[in-house]
Amino acid sequence: MFENAPNSSLEMVIDETPLVSAMLEYSWNIFLLSLVISVLAALLVFLSLHWLLVRPMGRLSANMIAFRKSPEDISVGIKPSGRQDEIGVAERELEIMQTRLRFALKQKEHLAALGVAVSKISHDLRNILSTSHIVSDGLAQVDDPRVQKVVPRLVASINRAIDLCTETLKYGKAGEREPEREIFFLSPLIQEVWTAIELPAEAEIAFENLVTDDFTIFADREQFYRVLLNLCRNAVEALKVDGIVLLSAKKEGGRSFLTISDNGPGIPVRAQEHMFEPFTGSVRSGGTGLGLSIAKELVVAHGGVIHVEKTDETGTTFIIRLPD
Numbered sequence: 237m238f239e240n241a242p243n244s245s246l247e248m249v250i251d252e253t254p255l256v257s258a259m260l261e262y263s264w265n266i267f268l269l270s271l272v273i274s275v276l277a278a279l280l281v282f283l284s285l286h287w288l289l290v291r292p293m294g295r296l297s298a299n300m301i302a303f304r305k306s307p308e309d310i311s312v313g314i315k316p317s318g319r320q321d322e323i324g325v326a327e328r329e330l331e332i333m334q335t336r337l338r339f340a341l342k343q344k345e346h347l348a349a350l351g352v353a354v355s356k357i358s359h360d361l362r363n364i365l366s367t368s369h370i371v372s373d374g375l376a377q378v379d380d381p382r383v384q385k386v387v388p389r390l391v392a393s394i395n396r397a398i399d400l401c402t403e404t405l406k407y408g409k410a411g412e413r414e415p416e417r418e419i420f421f422l423s424p425l426i427q428e429v430w431t432a433i434e435l436p437a438e439a440e441i442a443f444e445n446l447v448t449d450d451f452t453i454f455a456d457r458e459q460f461y462r463v464l465l466n467l468c469r470n471a472v473e474a475l476k477v478d479g480i481v482l483l484s485a486k487k488e489g490g491r492s493f494l495t496i497s498d499n500g501p502g503i504p505v506r507a508q509e510h511m512f513e514p515f516t517g518s519v520r521s522g523g524t525g526l527g528l529s530i531a532k533e534l535v536v537a538h539g540g541v542i543h544v545e546k547t548d549e550t551g552t553t554f555i556i557r558l559p560d
């Protein structure tokens with residue numbers, strides 16, 4: 237019918253609303269679908285990154301922190317998971333590093349303990365050798381050619397030994413043996429200590445031993461010799477040329493009290509704070525700062541206490557309290 241009407245036109249009228257809403261619904265669905273796909277993809281990426289990288293990295297860093305806090309604790313070391321990738325390599329390398337570091341630390345600890353021991357032995361050996369030095373000086377006065385022949389060698393070897401101890405003291409660090417206590421008379425020990433101290437040639441240092449002949453103490457004689465030698469040496473060194481060193485003792489309430497005093501210039505303020513700590517107490521040139529720390533360690537090992545009763549420009553008094 238229309239073929240015969242060339243100029244005719246067709247006009248279609250349709251309702252757009254369902255079409256628009258269908259298209260909108262379609263695009264909304266597409267949007268929701270792509271959102272779900274992206275969230276799923278993101279979740280997958282997140283989970284795989286978390287499982288494959290973040291978690292093992294977190295384990296590594298937590299282990300490093302724990303190791304840094306207590307490197308000696310063997311329960312802290314990393315256990316490699318056996319992975320073949322870079323994380324696995326990092327875990328194995330960290331394990332090797334931790335094992336080596338722990339070994340090095342142990343070695344260092346042993347060496348430090350050995351160093352303290354060597355320093356303390358050298359310190360007191362030097363004091364003991366000084367006594368031999370005095371004795372050999374006395375030998376030099378003997379008018380016998382045989383004695384005269386050996387004395388220079390004796391003096392030289394003692395000097396060498398003293399030098400060796402002094403050198404050793406510049407380094408290192410010690411455990412003292414347990415005191416072997418016995419009851420002994422204190423006065424002769426004090427006399428021994430005094431004769432062992434080398435007084436400066438021009439010195440006019442008086443020594444007063446106020447301890448009665450019958451006064452006994454219960455202690456390790458050798459160790460107490462070292463305690464008193466260190467304290468008396470300090471007093472003599474502080475006095476320099478003249479003054480007096482005084483030793484007295486008493487018993488009270490089942491305890492022995494020993495007093496060592498001098499009328500020297502007092503302990504320098506700088507030395508007072510750390511004077512009983514090894515290496516830090518000395519403010520004297522040539523001093524190692526071990527004397528008082530050794531004295532304290534030995535007194536404490538006896539269950540005793542050592543303290544400075546007084547120190548000022550009129551002098552210094554140390555008191556040692558020992559249980560009987």
Ligand SMILES: Nc1ncnc2c1ncn2[C@@H]1O[C@H](COP(=O)(O)OP(=O)(O)OP(=O)(O)O)[C@@H](O)[C@H]1O
Nearest residue numbers: 470471474502503518519520523524525526527528
């Ligand atoms: N009786 C004292 N009078 C004044 N100062 C003292 C006295 N005793 C100790 N001191 C001070 O305390 C410091 C620490 O004494 P300590 O015996 O520990 O070390 P040191 O005498 O310097 O060295 P060393 O290890 O050779 O004994 C000394 O340097 C000295 O300054």
Ligand SMILES: [Mg+2]
Nearest residue numbers: 466470527528
């Ligand atoms: Mg000293």
